[in-house]
Amino acid sequence: MKKTDFHISQAHDLIGTHSNLPFWISMIKASQMVIPPDTSKVVLDFGCGEGKFLPVFDLMDDLKTGVGFEVDDKLLSIAKERNQNSKISYAHYDKLANYKDYFDIAYSQEALYTLPDLKKHAQEMFNCLKKGGYYFATMGSHIQNPLWAHRREIIRREESYPVCDYSLEQVANVFFEVGFEVGLKRLPVEYFVIYHPEITKAFSKSYLDLVNSVYENKMLFLFWKET
Numbered sequence: 001m002k003k004t005d006f007h008i009s010q011a012h013d014l015i016g017t018h019s020n021l022p023f024w025i026s027m028i029k030a031s032q033m034v035i036p037p038d039t040s041k042v043v044l045d046f047g048c049g050e051g052k053f054l055p056v057f058d059l060m061d062d063l064k065t066g067v068g069f070e071v072d073d074k075l076l077s078i079a080k081e082r083n084q085n086s087k088i089s090y091a092h093y094d095k096l097a098n099y100k101d102y103f104d105i106a107y108s109q110e111a112l113y114t115l116p117d118l119k120k121h122a123q124e125m126f127n128c129l130k131k132g133g134y135y136f137a138t139m140g141s142h143i144q145n146p147l148w149a150h151r152r153e154i155i156r157r158e159e160s161y162p163v164c165d166y167s168l169e170q171v172a173n174v175f176f177e178v179g180f181e182v183g184l185k186r187l188p189v190e191y192f193v194i195y196h197p198e199i200t201k202a203f204s205k206s207y208l209d210l211v212n213s214v215y216e217n218k219m220l221f222l223f224w225k226e227t
């Protein structure tokens with residue numbers, strides 16, 4: 001079976017359901033318009049959480065090797081424990097500096113707003129990508145999202161990581177300044193937006209607000225290290 005024939009049921013079989021799975025799939029499909037799926041890739045997942053993105057990438061694309069970086073030790077050990085794919089490994093964020101001109105492609109799903117020093121992050125990503133490499137990063141958590149003020153307070157209460165206020169222009173400028181070509185589009189919605197009886201209402205006021213917010217405000221950055 002060709003990787004481009006990927007169906008979401010394969011991901012469900014491999015990792016079960018996850019509310020961010022539709023975003024991972026959308027991000028990978030959007031990146032395949034830029035880098036064809038039949039070229040073998042060394043891949044980074046920044047802010048990998050429990051490590052479910054890279055196995056999905058391996059189903060959908062040609063993964064040579066992949067490294068997921070995470071700063072939260074608990075999440076990192078879950079990712080390591082559950083990993084059954086010999087092409088994939090997980091490492092603490094403080095190991096990222098060891099990788100220079102190493103990755104063909106990098107992804108982060110909703111990690112940018114958790115980074116107080118965005119300039120440092122942009123420089124680190126520039127350093128670890130090969131020349132000609134791409135970094136794709138989703139961002140629904142930005143100050144131009146009308147739900148952000150509401151959502152920010154909930155995330156601040158419930159999560160241990162920092163929650164930062166960035167506009168899309170701020171992010172674009174920071175990455176432009178370190179040498180990336182910067183592109184932006186809405187993240188295409190490839191699948192249904194997943195409902196949860198408590199989280200959907202608390203986080204997004206209503207299911208319709210959540211769907212509208214995903215369609216309107218969930219963005220995908222492209223950062224290209226051309227030189």
Ligand SMILES: C[S@@+](CC[C@H](N)C(=O)[O-])C[C@H]1O[C@@H](n2cnc3c(N)ncnc32)[C@H](O)[C@@H]1O
Nearest residue numbers: 020047048049069070071072093109110111114
């Ligand atoms: C909103 S969560 C998204 C998790 C995952 N990407 C997903 O799609 O489900 C952001 C993640 O970024 C991680 N993170 C924050 N700062 C980081 C850093 N400096 N290095 C690596 N991971 C980081 C957080 O611990 C958290 O797991």
